[in-house]
Amino acid sequence: xxxxSLGTDVSGRMHIxxxxxxxxxxxxxxxxxxxxxxxxxxxxxxxRAAKTLHERASKxxxxxxxxxxxxxxxxxxxxxxxxxxAAVAWGVREMQRLGFSNVRTMEVKVPNWVRGEASFKVLAxxxxxxxxLALGGSVGTPPEGIESDAxxxxxxxALSALPADAVRGRIVFFNNRMERTRDGSGYGAAVPVRTAxxxxxxxxxxxxxxIRSVGTSTDRFPHTGTTRYTPDGPRIPAVAISxxxxxxLERQFASGKPVRLRITSSSRDLPQAQSANVIGEIPGTDRxxxxxxxxxxxxxxxxxxxxxxxxxxxAIIMGAVKLIRELPVxxxxxxxxxxxxxxxxxxxxxxxxxxxxxxxSARHVLGFEADFGAGPVWRLSSRVNPAQQPIVDxxxxxxxxxxxxxxxxxxxxxxDLDGLAKLGMALLSxxxxxxxxxxxxxxxxxxxxxxxPAALRQSVTAFAIGAxxxxxxxxxxxxxxxxxxxxx
Amino acid sequence: xxxxSLGTDVSGRMHIxxxxxxxxxxxxxxxxxxxxxxxxxxxxxxxRAAKTLHERASKxxxxxxxxxxxxxxxxxxxxxxxxxxAAVAWGVREMQRLGFSNVRTMEVKVPNWVRGEASFKVLAxxxxxxxxLALGGSVGTPPEGIESDAxxxxxxxALSALPADAVRGRIVFFNNRMERTRDGSGYGAAVPVRTAxxxxxxxxxxxxxxIRSVGTSTDRFPHTGTTRYTPDGPRIPAVAISxxxxxxLERQFASGKPVRLRITSSSRDLPQAQSANVIGEIPGTDRxxxxxxxxxxxxxxxxxxxxxxxxxxxAIIMGAVKLIRELPVxxxxxxxxxxxxxxxxxxxxxxxxxxxxxxxSARHVLGFEADFGAGPVWRLSSRVNPAQQPIVDxxxxxxxxxxxxxxxxxxxxxxDLDGLAKLGMALLSxxxxxxxxxxxxxxxxxxxxxxxPAALRQSVTAFAIGAxxxxxxxxxxxxxxxxxxxxx
Numbered sequence: 001x002x003x004x005s006l007g008t009d010v011s012g013r014m015h016i017x018x019x020x021x022x023x024x025x026x027x028x029x030x031x032x033x034x035x036x037x038x039x040x041x042x043x044x045x046x047x048r049a050a051k052t053l054h055e056r057a058s059k060x061x062x063x064x065x066x067x068x069x070x071x072x073x074x075x076x077x078x079x080x081x082x083x084x085x086a087a088v089a090w091g092v093r094e095m096q097r098l099g100f101s102n103v104r105t106m107e108v109k110v111p112n113w114v115r116g117e118a119s120f121k122v123l124a125x126x127x128x129x130x131x132x133l134a135l136g137g138s139v140g141t142p143p144e145g146i147e148s149d150a151x152x153x154x155x156x157x158a159l160s161a162l163p164a165d166a167v168r169g170r171i172v173f174f175n176n177r178m179e180r181t182r183d184g185s186g187y188g189a190a191v192p193v194r195t196a197x198x199x200x201x202x203x204x205x206x207x208x209x210x211i212r213s214v215g216t217s218t219d220r221f222p223h224t225g226t227t228r229y230t231p232d233g234p235r236i237p238a239v240a241i242s243x244x245x246x247x248x249l250e251r252q253f254a255s256g257k258p259v260r261l262r263i264t265s266s267s268r269d270l271p272q273a274q275s276a277n278v279i280g281e282i283p284g285t286d287r288x289x290x291x292x293x294x295x296x297x298x299x300x301x302x303x304x305x306x307x308x309x310x311x312x313x314x315a316i317i318m319g320a321v322k323l324i325r326e327l328p329v330x331x332x333x334x335x336x337x338x339x340x341x342x343x344x345x346x347x348x349x350x351x352x353x354x355x356x357x358x359x360x361s362a363r364h365v366l367g368f369e370a371d372f373g374a375g376p377v378w379r380l381s382s383r384v385n386p387a388q389q390p391i392v393d394x395x396x397x398x399x400x401x402x403x404x405x406x407x408x409x410x411x412x413x414x415x416d417l418d419g420l421a422k423l424g425m426a427l428l429s430x431x432x433x434x435x436x437x438x439x440x441x442x443x444x445x446x447x448x449x450x451x452x453p454a455a456l457r458q459s460v461t462a463f464a465i466g467a468x469x470x471x472x473x474x475x476x477x478x479x480x481x482x483x484x485x486x487x488x
Numbered sequence: 489x490x491x492x493s494l495g496t497d498v499s500g501r502m503h504i505x506x507x508x509x510x511x512x513x514x515x516x517x518x519x520x521x522x523x524x525x526x527x528x529x530x531x532x533x534x535x536r537a538a539k540t541l542h543e544r545a546s547k548x549x550x551x552x553x554x555x556x557x558x559x560x561x562x563x564x565x566x567x568x569x570x571x572x573x574a575a576v577a578w579g580v581r582e583m584q585r586l587g588f589s590n591v592r593t594m595e596v597k598v599p600n601w602v603r604g605e606a607s608f609k610v611l612a613x614x615x616x617x618x619x620x621l622a623l624g625g626s627v628g629t630p631p632e633g634i635e636s637d638a639x640x641x642x643x644x645x646a647l648s649a650l651p652a653d654a655v656r657g658r659i660v661f662f663n664n665r666m667e668r669t670r671d672g673s674g675y676g677a678a679v680p681v682r683t684a685x686x687x688x689x690x691x692x693x694x695x696x697x698x699i700r701s702v703g704t705s706t707d708r709f710p711h712t713g714t715t716r717y718t719p720d721g722p723r724i725p726a727v728a729i730s731x732x733x734x735x736x737l738e739r740q741f742a743s744g745k746p747v748r749l750r751i752t753s754s755s756r757d758l759p760q761a762q763s764a765n766v767i768g769e770i771p772g773t774d775r776x777x778x779x780x781x782x783x784x785x786x787x788x789x790x791x792x793x794x795x796x797x798x799x800x801x802x803a804i805i806m807g808a809v810k811l812i813r814e815l816p817v818x819x820x821x822x823x824x825x826x827x828x829x830x831x832x833x834x835x836x837x838x839x840x841x842x843x844x845x846x847x848x849s850a851r852h853v854l855g856f857e858a859d860f861g862a863g864p865v866w867r868l869s870s871r872v873n874p875a876q877q878p879i880v881d882x883x884x885x886x887x888x889x890x891x892x893x894x895x896x897x898x899x900x901x902x903x904d905l906d907g908l909a910k911l912g913m914a915l916l917s918x919x920x921x922x923x924x925x926x927x928x929x930x931x932x933x934x935x936x937x938x939x940x941p942a943a944l945r946q947s948v949t950a951f952a953i954g955a956x957x958x959x960x961x962x963x964x965x966x967x968x969x970x971x972x973x974x975x976x
Contacts, residue, residue: 071736072736073614075615082615083615126561126563128563128793129563131932218938219707220709220933243937244935244936245935248560248793248936251560252560448736449708449732449735
């Protein structure tokens with residue numbers, strides 16, 4: 001997953017999203033079927049199929065094989081890279097191999113930022129070199145780097161509270177610690193330093209930024225992720241260092257002596273590139289015009305191989321839908337898998353998909369997104385029209401063997417379905433346990449070793465049963481009319 | 489700690505060790521005092537002082553402050569580097585600050601290998617870049633790197649068993665897994681691939697070597713460490729990749745397609761440099777001519793900041809001796825702390841010290857070495873003359889509150905005291921728990937975050953009580969006459 005601010009047009013050249021048009025279409029569809037019906041119950045056949053899914057999912061390693069294949073044969077696949085293209089080909093090939101129908105790609109324009117090499121040195125008081133990663137989208141430095149005395153602040157508020165000129169000509173060190181949480185709420189609280197810190201520091205005259213990684217590990221992995229400049233503001237280089245190095249740098253500041261830093265980075269933007277969303281389906285039967293969508297993103301950051309972000313998500317939804325396809329019964333609604341392009345660098349894949357949905361009669365009635373690691377699922381949350389709560393309760397009961405917590409009806413969902421959810425699409429959210437997710441997220445350490453096969457199987461089980469019953473809802477998935485809050 | 493083969497003269501220009509001369513001196517000393525005496529017991533005063541050490545050590549954070557200071561103010565300090573010189577100055581300053589007597593340095597020649605930058609790419613079948621570290625002492629590559637098809641083997645035996653010409657012109661991938669153990673025995677079994685693999689592969693016509701790291705972590709940290717060429721054999725570049733990357737590379741081999749690799753490295757040797765052992769003491773009283781030596785090494789590998797290898801060892805022995813110095817009673821024997829130069833790159837500091845001991849009347853009767861992480865201590869082992877076993881038993885009883893296991897009398901000790909131990913010096917070994925040590929050892933992740941203050945305090949307690957009672961032995965530390973086995 002990427003940062004929590006969505007819809008930002010990073011390159012200024014992306015596909016324009018037309019929410020009003022789509023909203024109109026969605027409401028038109030929903031209007032047709034949302035007449036008050038009594039809540040009804042799943043058929044015995046549907047519940048028996050859910051049990052079959054549970055039995056088969058506990059023995060099926062398709063998802064693990066998928067994430068292994070993606071990370072081994074493709075590896076890193078940041079937007080616009082050669083790996084990105086290879087990942088699209090991989091997605092098409094694997095969907096076809098698994099027997100999905102209507103497998104196709106949807107072309108998407110993506111930014112093409114190239115990391116290059118970066119270095120970070122403390123020159124004084126105690127010389128040290130620290131591993132670093134440029135923030136995604138950051139400009140580079142001159143070849144000789146930038147060198148300056150530094151100012152340490154906690155966060156955006158602390159920077160804003162400094163006297164005028166306190167940071168002019170300086171490098172700003174943002175030293176904010178992220179809190180470890182199961183639901184990822186610590187990320188939302190910590191990430192603004194990364195997304196907006198360089199823009200703010202630049203506007204105050206700073207020449208560079210280094211941040212304590214937005215991550216929870218005490219291992220020496222810096223975490224990357226996008227930063228966003230303002231269209232007219234200065235663009236200054238920005239890098240991240242790991243938590244233990246941030247601790248060490250904090251101690252250098254604590255010495256009371258001036259802290260002098262040097263940053264080098266050869267990051268740069270190349271011309272926009274072409275990528276694609278990859279789409280495949282199990283066609284529905286009597287309600288085939290309605291779509292239950294399962295989304296994950298195919299791109300990854302470049303330092304790792306994208307196993308937990310988001311190879312695992314790709315694997316969970318493909319593995320789940322593979323199991324549904326193998327059931328002896330066919331779903332009523334169409335179940336669609338979308339592997340979104342470029343979630344990490346501005347969600348242009350999601351934006352293109354949502355825009356295109358307008359011309360597809362806006363048939364998306366329910367969504368599932370897997371973009372929070374490799375599981376296990378610990379809770380079932382939702383964002384549905386209150387009239388559909390009884391159906392969510394029945395889905396929850398069908399998931400009883402997984403012993404999930406029961407979340408509320410305020411699921412925020414992920415980045416790629418945010419656009420559709422804002423238009424009223426219902427969400428069912430088998431919540432993945434994020435306690436350790438931000439130890440690895442956006443680091444070089446995002447490898448297959450971080451994926452536990454048992455947790456992945458359990459997650460597939462939850463998504464498979466959820467998606468199957470979502471497609472069999474004996475009533476209607478009515479639009480959600482309350483305003484959607486920003487996602488996690 | 490470095491590899492287990494000792495005494496190798498890496499540079500060919502090191503101080504020559506004269507074991508026979510020293511052995512003669514040691515035996516002369518021991519001969520004077522080793523007449524059969526009945527095993528006697530520690531005085532009440534000595535045992536009360538041991539209790540005082542326990543009480544104070546549990547509240548004293550000197551050791552943690554030392555490892556924090558060393559890693560923050562000096563950081564990486566590989567032999568010959570600027571950090572190495574800074575570490576020597578740090579050692580002198582801190583010993584003086586702690587009130588040690590006769591603080592001095594002993595100059596040591598050290599190799600001066602410079603890592604430069606390295607890269608490792610799988611070109612086919614599935615292109616991937618993997619983080620890598622050159623092995624210490626490895627030659628570099630031409631600027632464009634070396635590129636070749638690759639051969640995967642498990643270890644030295646498997647390589648030797650290949651048909652002639654199987655590796656000529658190829659890059660050899662050693663894919664041996666290290667076993668996790670508490671006592672470090674897994675290291676001894678795995679490390680020959682690193683120390684001798686490149687020399688063997690070169691002799692068979694290989695053009696380069698990549699090894700699965702000699703380490704136990706599933707995190708994406710390659711582990712460095714020395715490799716040793718033979719004087720007349722080919723010198724081919726050698727690098728390490730992390731365990732998860734070795735897993736991924738193994739899967740590429742499993743595809744059955746030819747695996748093509750590229751290695752670049754700018755490693756090179758600079759002219760030999762000057763470093764120093766740092767020495768300080770608590771002078772003894774009635775048996776001041778006898779020395780109880782506590783050793784650790786001041787140098788570190790360069791990718792990390794040397795917190796567990798061996799900042800923690802330095803801190804444990806300095807912290808222990810600081811507590812002994814603050815006792816109301818003075819030790820009978822002289823307690824000497826030696827921070828050895830250049831353990832990692834051929835133990836030239838230890839060799840110089842052992843050689844110099846010849847001219848110092850070879851007064852070293854008992855040794856302690858801390859070079860296996862930050863604790864806790866889990867066992868007390870020894871290597872003493874059997875006549876002194878009752879004293880070891882009494883030391884073990886004095887350590888009862890720490891609930892240690894009782895090891896045998898076949899302690900192998902560490903690298904820096906190996907020379908003296910081979911000459912018959914007794915060893916007392918508060919064994920540090922190495923279960924997780926090789927997750928971090930020789931990686932960039934060797935930072936202060938890996939040091940648990942409570943485990944470090946417990947380790948200081950064990951070393952302090954051991955060293956104190958070792959200095960108060962009411963009998964004699966008689967020489968050990970059985971041949972010393974190779975160390976762990």
